[in-house]
Each structure stands twice: as structure tokens, then as C-alpha cells.
Amino acid sequence: MTSLTDSGEFILGLGARRAAEMSEDIFLRLRDLIYDASGIYFSAESRATLERRLRPRVEALGFESFEQYDTHLRFGPARHDELQLALDSVAVQETYFFREESALRAFREEMLPEIAERRSGERLLRVWSAGCSTGEEAYTLAMLVLESGLFEGWRVELSASDLLQRVITEARRGFYAEKSFRTIAPERREKYFTPRGDGTFLVAEPLRAMVDFGCFNLVDSRSFDARPDFDIIFCRNVMLYFGTDARRRTIAAFHRQLREGGYLVLGASESLFTLDTPFRLARLRHDLVYQKG
Numbered sequence: 559m560t561s562l563t564d565s566g567e568f569i570l571g572l573g574a575r576r577a578a579e580m581s582e583d584i585f586l587r588l589r590d591l592i593y594d595a596s597g598i599y600f601s602a603e604s605r606a607t608l609e610r611r612l613r614p615r616v617e618a619l620g621f622e623s624f625e626q627y628d629t630h631l632r633f634g635p636a637r638h639d640e641l642q643l644a645l646d647s648v649a650v651q652e653t654y655f656f657r658e659e660s661a662l663r664a665f666r667e668e669m670l671p672e673i674a675e676r677r678s679g680e681r682l683l684r685v686w687s688a689g690c691s692t693g694e695e696a697y698t699l700a701m702l703v704l705e706s707g708l709f710e711g712w713r714v715e716l717s718a719s720d721l722l723q724r725v726i727t728e729a730r731r732g733f734y735a736e737k738s739f740r741t742i743a744p745e746r747r748e749k750y751f752t753p754r755g756d757g758t759f760l761v762a763e764p765l766r767a768m769v770d771f772g773c774f775n776l777v778d779s780r781s782f783d784a785r786p787d788f789d790i791i792f793c794r795n796v797m798l799y800f801g802t803d804a805r806r807r808t809i810a811a812f813h814r815q816l817r818e819g820g821y822l823v824l825g826a827s828e829s830l831f832t833l834d835t836p837f838r839l840a841r842l843r844h845d846l847v848y849q850k851g
């Protein structure tokens with residue numbers, strides 16, 4: 559149990575003890591479990607970060623040690639649900655509408671017009687926001703596709719996925735607080751969102767109808783087999799937290815999943831420079847992206 563002091567700090571209540579520090583041995587066990595389940599990697603230097611992020615779960619369950627928590631995660635009857643909660647605690651989920659403008663300009667002004675021409679025969683556009691968190695990136699892409707006016711009468715399939723069921727539920731619900739709007743133009747906010755009266759805003763129905771949200775684990779190679787092929791994959795600020803092998807496998811899977819000439823867009827601070835990859839670097843006017851073929 560926790561309670562609030564006069565100074566506003568939370569303290570552990572009677573009966574709840576602060577769990578002992580995470581030992582080196584248990585750090586390695588938990589780090590490997592998280593890596594195998596998600597690709598998210600904690601180096602030895604990040605041990606304190608992992609401990610800080612998991613501690614609230616350990617103490618909420620009343621455990622006195624991280625070792626007990628590790629056993630619970632591996633063998634407990636609720637291990638599948640607890641793994642989701644553990645991953646939710648360790649995964650960085652920061653996102654907002656119109657994040658990293660240069661990639662979005664390249665999408666709107668370069669990739670979309672090129673694909674509209676290349677695919678004018680079959681009139682099918684497929685875009686995937688992989689690791690979409692609460693959905694701001696996917697709805698941003700939906701706005702840009704709509705505003706381009708290039709795909710009227712086309713079949714437009716906009717998929718968005720994340721490892722965590724909780725963020726996918728939030729994305730489908732489509733309520734957003736102020737922090738999600740930090741870089742959106744006021745006209746778009748006015749046009750696509752309705753205030754709900756409690757400080758949050760509901761995303762407009764036409765955008766919700768455009769995006770198909772679902773859970774998808776990027777390091778589970780079997781799940782890729784059931785996916786269609788895409789023209790553009792956005793996977794921004796996701797593999798930044800992956801270990802090298804998980805990143806390599808995910809990049810290879812993206813390559814298989816793209817149509818010839820398709821694009822992979824990474825976050826502004828990510829690159830494939832250190833990996834041997836089949837992608838070629840495409841120097842677009844507004845951004846550097848990766849292209850198949």
C-alpha cells in the first residue's frame with residue numbers, strides 16, 4: 559500500500575516493504591527475458607534504469623525481491639499478463655502527432671506522389687506504422703494521405719501495430735490529451751479533433767475508419783508470414799531500443815515485407831549504418847530513407 563505525505567511524496571504504507579536491490583544475476587535474467595520477448599535491450603550500464611522501471615510492479619505485487627518477481631514472470635499462473643505489464647513498464651512509449659517533420663514531408667511530397675504514379679494500375683496503397691504506441695503516428699499518416707488527394711477511389715490500407723495491447727486499445731479509442739498536440743498545426747487540430755470537455759480530444763471518425771490497429775510483435779518472425787506486402791513502412795523510434803540481433807532480424811523481415819521500390823522510414827536519430835542490410839539509402843529532398851530494390 560502507498561499513501562501521500564504532506565509534502566506530496568508517496569511512501570510505502572505499513573505492510574509493504576521496499577524490495578531489495580536487483581542483483582547482477584537477476585538483472586541478467588530479467589534483461590534476457592525482456593529481450594527475448596520484445597527485442598528491447600538493457601546494457602550493463604542501464605541496470606539502474608531497468609530496476610527503476612520494474613520496481614513499481616515488484617512492489618505492487620508485494621514481492622520483497624526482484625528474484626521473486628523473475629520467478630513469477632517465468633512460472634506464475636498469470637505470467638502472460640504479467641509479461642505485458644512488465645513490457646509496458648520498460649518500453650518507451652513517447653509519441654505525438656506530426657513528430658519529426660522532415661520524414662513526414664518526404665512522405666507527403668515525395669513518396670506518396672511517386673507511389674500514386676507507380677501503382678496507378680492496381681490503385682492499392684498499403685502503409686504500416688510499426689510500433690505505433692497510442693496511434694498518433696498512424697493518424698498523422700492518415701491525415702497526410704487524405705490531404706494529398708492522390709488516392710481517391712483507391713483501396714488505401716493503413717495498418718498500425720504495437721507490442722502492447724494497452725496502447726492499441728487507447729489508439730482505437732482515439733482520445734488525446736494536450737501533450738499529443740505539441741507539434742500539430744492549429745488548423746489540423748481544429749479540423750480533425752473534437753473536444754470532449756475533460757481536456758481530451760477525440761480524433762475524427764474518417765481518420766479512425768482509415769486505420770486498422772492491432773497487436774504485433776516485431777521480433778516474432780512467425781507473425782510476419784500473415785502480413786500483406788507494403789509500399790511504405792514507418793518504424794520510428796522503436797528499434798532504437800533493440801539489441802543488435804533483434805534489429806537485424808526486424809530489418810530483414812521489413813525488407814521481405816516491402817514491395818519492390820517500397821520505403822522504410824526510421825526515426826531521425828536512427829540509421830542502418832552499422833548493419834549489413836539489403837536496403838539502399840534513398841536521398842530524398844526532405845529526408846534520408848531506405849528503399850528496397
Ligand SMILES: C[S@@+](CC[C@H](N)C(=O)[O-])C[C@H]1O[C@@H](n2cnc3c(N)ncnc32)[C@H](O)[C@@H]1O
Binds near residue numbers: 598649650692721777
Ligand atoms: C517510442 S514509441 C514510438 C512511437 C512512434 N513510432 C513514434 O515515433 O512516435 C515505441 C513503441 O514501440 C513499441 N515496441 C517496442 N518493442 C516492440 C516490438 N517488439 N514489437 C512491436 N512494438 C514494439 C513500444 O511498445 C512503443 O509503443
